[in-house]
Amino acid sequence: MRKIRMLKMVLAFSCCCVLLFAAGVAAESYEPCPEDSYPIFVQIIAAPNVLNLGNEGQWVTVHTDIPYSQVQGESVMLNGVPILWDKSDTQGYYVAKFVMLDFKGILHVGDYNTLTFTGMTTGEEPEAFCGSCEIFVKEVIPAGK
Structure with missing residues (x-):
């Protein structure tokens, strides 16, 4: 029972880390004036x-x-x-x-x-x-x- 609870916590933590990383990458990748389009x-x-x-x-x-x-x-x-x-x-x-x-x-x-x-x-x-x-x-x- 303890192992299952620990596994759920690890899984939830991993999902949160992935979501936070994805949100950070998306926020950082937005550029209103990309250099390749606007020299x-x-x-x-x-x-x-x-x-x-x-x-x-x-x-x-x-x-x-x-x-x-x-x-x-x-x-x-x-x-x-x-x-x-x-x-x-x-x-x-x-x-x-x-x-x-x-x-x-x-x-x-x-x-x-x-x-x-x-x-x-x-x-x-x-x-x-x-x-x-x-x-x-x-x-x-x-x-x-």
Whole structure:
């Protein structure tokens, strides 16, 4: 009887170790910008960094460290959502604007979400670029609405 109980405990422990290892491998293997698909990595900052889908805001703005002149504007996307318009900041870097409501069915409310910014460079041999950052998403409707 004691051997059977010990065998069950060892079996349960082994299963837990396998599950934890598999979860760890899966978590570590997720890469929003794999190097083989995106040879150029760009740093991005999203504004707002806490996105309230219930407010009256209109934009999700992405600030980058890639020069404005090196970006094919029509190729730019954020989590698959196409850009609405772009501009250069005061340092000459690319800034992209996206319609906030376009993210309503895509992002998970009440959690951190990874925003993945992708596009192509200009030039004779365009290259794919990618950058990612995390934002918190909530949906709080202002009082009186």
